[in-house]
Structure formats: C-alpha cells, structure tokens
Amino acid sequence: GIQVEQSPPDLILQEGANSTLRCNFSDSVNNLQWFHQNPWGQLINLFYIPSGTKQNGRLSATTVATERYSLLYISSSQTTDSGVYFCAVEDRGTYKYIFGTGTRLKVLA
C-alpha cells in the first residue's frame, strides 16, 4: 500500500516565524488533504489539494503530484497554529485514505 511520510516530525517556532512542512507519498494518488489537529483533538480541514497551489490567509500549500510530494507553508506563525499537521492521500481506485504520521508544531509566544 501507499506509504506517507511527513517531515519534520517536530517543530518549535517563535511567534512570527515561517515554516515549511513536507509530505512525501510513495505512489500516485487521487486526492490529497492537509489537516490541522488542534490541542483539543479536533481535525480541521486546511486544504484539499491533489495538485497545484492554493492559499488561505497565512497558509498556503503546493502539491507536485508527478514528484509525489506536497508542501504546507505557514507564514507569520501564531500560538494558535500549535497542534499536529497531517497530510492524507487517497489510494487510487480504492477510496482508502492513508494518513501520514504528522508534524507536531509548537509556536512559542
């Protein structure tokens, strides 16, 4: 099955810093999503991005499907950005979604 790897596993930033999170996947995928799991455990949709680039405020994402990776950019980080960021990919033809192991982000005031 598809393998999904995220890096870095842990990240500590000062408020106002920028960061890039990476998601690599081992095979072609139909869909890719980025989620933020806040400290209360809620999973929040950030981007649905099987290919191309999208932006939403301070966050943006790029997926290069042919090279099997996606990047999530966080600019001017805030303490409320803390939590775990997951990417998830859909295995082609099966409707199964496979999650990466996540990047745990802590933003210090």
Next chain:
Amino acid sequence: NAGVTQTPKFQVLKTGQSMTLQCAQDMNHNSMYWYRQDPGMGLRLIYYSASEGTTDKGEVPNGYNVSRLNKREFSLRLESAAPSQTSVYFCASRSRLAGYNEQFFGPGTRLTVL
C-alpha cells in the same frame, strides 16, 4: 448543517463488553470512514464504505464490525472490547463528486477499555 456527528463523546468499557459507536452525516455524502487514533500517532483506517450498501476493510479491521445503515449513518461495533482498543475513534464522510470530494471529520469518541 451539523456536518458529521458522533455519539457518544466518551465511553468507558470493561474488557469483554460490547458497544456500538454511532456516526451520522447530513451532507448527502456517498462515502463514510472509521478511523482510530492512538496517543501520539496518526489516524489509521478501520473500515470504510465507498457508497451505501458497501463496506470494506481498512488497515486495522480486526476486532471491529461495521454497518452502513443508510446513506446518512455508519456504525462501528466492538463485539468484545480489549484494552488494545483504547483509542479515539473518528468518523468521516466524503462526497464523490469530482472536485468536491474532501473528507470532513466528526468530533471523535474517546474510548477507554479497562
């Protein structure tokens, strides 16, 4: 729209007890999913239902059964709970319309098996 709802929010079971976790969505989505998340880990797919009337195993199906009751509802049953099933369980749903098929998650059920 309530989105994806799950009941109960919390549950404590003794080893060997059974229970059913309920999930419902009001977004007219075709596909529904059950995941578990162990502490400090990512989400692992237990079972999914690509459309009403179908169910398939995910990565970790052992010890669980599912029922796609209708288009809105997808339940997860633990027949004989074990401490290894202590976890947070998330339900998700997804449309299959091209360009609109992102997953949406419920709030989760925190299950402890003693």
